[in-house]
Amino acid sequence: MTAGEPVLEVRDLHVTFGDVRAVRGVSYAVRPGEVLGIVGESGSGKSVTSAAVMGLLPPSATVTGSVRLRGQELIGAPEKRLTALRGKTISMVFQDPLSALTPVYRVGDQIAEAVRIHQKVTKEQAMVRAVELLDLVGIPNPGQRALGFPHEFSGGMRQRAVIAMAIANDPDVIICDEPTTALDVTIQAQVLEVLKTAQRETGAAIVMITHDLGVVAGFADRVLVMYAGRPVEVGAVDDIYYRMRMPYTVGLLGSIPRVDRGGRQPLVPIEGAPPSPAALPPGCPFEPRCPMAVEECSVAEPALLEVGPGHEAACIRWADVGVRPPGRHAAQAAAAVRGGRGAQEVVLRVDGLVKQYPLMKGSLFKRRVGTVHAVAGISFDIRQGETLGLVGESGCGKTTTLMEILELVKPQDGRIVVLGQDTARLAAGDRMAIRRDMQVVFQDPLASLDPRMTVHDILAEPLRTHRRGDTGSRVRELLRLVGLDESHAARYPQDFSGGQRQRIGIARALALEPKLVVLDEPVSALDVSIQAGVINLLDALKSRLGLSYLFVAHDLAVVRYIADRVAVMYLGRIAEIGQVDTVYDGPMHPYTQALLSAIPLPDPERERTRRRILLDGDLPSPADPPSGCRFRTRCPKFRTLAANERSRCVESEPEVRALAQDHGVACHYAEKLEVVQNHEESHP
Amino acid sequence: MAGFLARRLLNYLVLVAVASSLAYMLAAGALDPRSNYADRTPKPPPAVVDAQLTALNLNDKTPLIQRYATWAAGVLHGDFGRTVTGTSVNEDLARRAGVTFRLVLLGLICGSLVGVLVGAYAAVKQYGLFDRLSTGMSFLVLAIPVVVLATMLILVGTWLNENVFGAKVFLVSGEYSDGLDTGFWGGVLDRLQHLILPTVSLSLGLIATFSRYQRNMMLDVLGADFIRTAVAKGLSRRRALTRHALRTALIPVVTYFAFTFGTLLTGATFTEKIFGWHGLGEQLINSIFTNDVNTVAAIAFLAAIAVLAASLAADMLHAALDPRVRTA
Ligand code: SF4
């Protein structure tokens, strides 16, 4: 698999911006056809490394070391030579497909341009090649789509076009920088599949940069883990996932929520935050967060040591690193009360909720040209002490639902009952009281906190508005509650790391002792190692304070950890709803099945053997949903049905019907399918 | 695409009609042509004055709405009525419009083109000498009133004529020299010589604003991911900048183009005055003093039409540059 000379060899690469050492000695080599995964959290220097290899860093960066591409040195090479190599021998796929294409040129022309830069072909030949490439990356109707402009392509389609551009000249190396991070899971699965095809076609080596240990598990041959600008562990993919020798790798794997792990076990977060590259600790950069740190660790930075064949780790205690030691920061497992619904009081009930937006056109004289059915009749309820996870991909209507609930007014159709009060019949005073009892935590902790207010003021503000006495002691209590130091009260939000800021956001939501907390993607902006701590905190708070959560998220793995029940949304409707383990272990709606099967597991062996249900195409426009079952245009089950069975899907829209105790599915032909085996069952 | 432009045109025509009607009402309501006859000696009898005013459709004893109807009917037939002295507004303004639009159009084209280029180059060499210099100059130009700037240009021009060229290269007064007999090409040259300084004085302000604007747009685009993509696929930095960055950064500037046009017309009034051009701006001021309602209304109408044309041009440029507009 990995024979031959390395095509790309990076040795002792350093990148500094002014005094900030962003990359401090990275070395790796990739052979033809090999996939190297580079994994790290934000600020680990992984993206800077790849930009340095491509020579795409701004002039303010100083790069030293050696990058050899097919034996040719790139560092210090004249721009002209680099230009000749870029796009031909080495090419790149970027993170954000939405902005990676020039908006004013046709997609086909942009691909053809890549061809024409490096090959002596006519315009027509280049265009023919561009269409071939679009076909190769799975764009339906490539001849016609080539004439389209980027804004007419969805995110997944654009990323395919970018991949087409990257393989246009049969490169030897393709660097992919977080190629799927901006995409929804089902689209991510499609794009990863396209990357595999691209690699098969070109025989190129791939360097895959990601923060997601799941994405590389099934794709990479070897993995390099970066921390604070340096590789801390390198090895074959199985070594990294099953025989890791570096506490950071252990910590990372321990902190990822996995869809395949049921039961309520707390995650093991890594304490603290990654060090800032401008202020590194003297010894091992991981020392302040390492559960295994000893005194010698802070003396000198450990070098990468050979710990096995083709396996290196930068830890002086590598020999003692077992498989997942019990982290000293593990939260106390909260024995969740599961089952026994019904007895509890209902805190939120949504009944047949509908929200439509008019679709307008024109500037001076606006005309209505259609209706966006953002939410098309959904029902669910949340009981006291319960967490409902509302999940779905972008455009499914989960955020609209949340906004409708927060508005506390009469919905266009249907009913919203919050804490026993129907929002259609609320007086101003009642609304104020509900606002106190229902709080919200938003995704972006920094945007939702006023930068000019100290933490104390932020937390005291709701207390004052609702006239609660003795703010000082309450603020201290709140800070303790969310695991922050009382002394933090005098600081400003920007002095905190992302995870700490989110804790402040949570503390503010809890200030008035609400009964119901609405969480809008509360952890999706955070790095995995930090995310775990916030999830644990939310879970602990819930059982301690008897809260109920409405948890809106796109990440099904996170939801499995925190939620008691889950509702999966697709195009404004609920596809499946029920108790978390029931839904995850035996999803019955074809969409839930595809969604769960698309989530990569941080487990190479299972990734290799697992069955993946790939969905075709993109989400239909919510302004023009398909008749009958909204999922039928992409439904894998639909395709296996006989014609007479199909007509039911086309003609009548399935309602959510209960198929088991607390398990409702909106599909005429629902049946159980196990797509994620439970981790504990097969992996002792 | 055609539908989009047609809809736009319709919108603009409605706006022009509303704007010029308002201008007429305002002029007819505020100006008092009757007073022109008050200090004539011998004082004409009131009946004669009334008859005269009625003939010119300026009689304030006729209801405003009726005068407006007469005026509007005339305009629809392409007739803007008579001036206070009884001559045709059309003839007078046709010549003057040529003068003003020649100046404004040239100034606009030079100003926006040079401005865009200066701004784009300054952005590419951000914080370089050129960037600093152009930034400083822009602010200086924007801070100086047009009147002062034009006067300074005249001084510099005459100084250059005397000390550098030793001949009259820049001509600073009027649109052409009277009684010149040098054939057709000589005439053209003469007009050009007259045109240079006024155009420069009009362009400078535009260059300053456009370059600032373009620089900001360009800086936004330079950091964009698609420039990185273009470089990653093997384009040299220069080609990536000209083919991908400049083109995209032009889009918002084009919209700005239409807005500038209106202010430019006012700016031209000063320039005309200082360089002794007999254009619309000059006439507007004169006609306000002579209570010439029809001329004021006609100039307002022309200005509205000019802004319409500029907006339409901007729309077409915008659509040509940005595919997102075309499909919308
Ligand atoms: S060297 Fe010490 S601090 Fe660093 S990872 Fe190993 S045990 Fe932890």
Ligand code: SF4
């Ligand atoms: S109702 Fe039909 S189309 Fe819809 S999910 Fe079920 S099988 Fe698929």
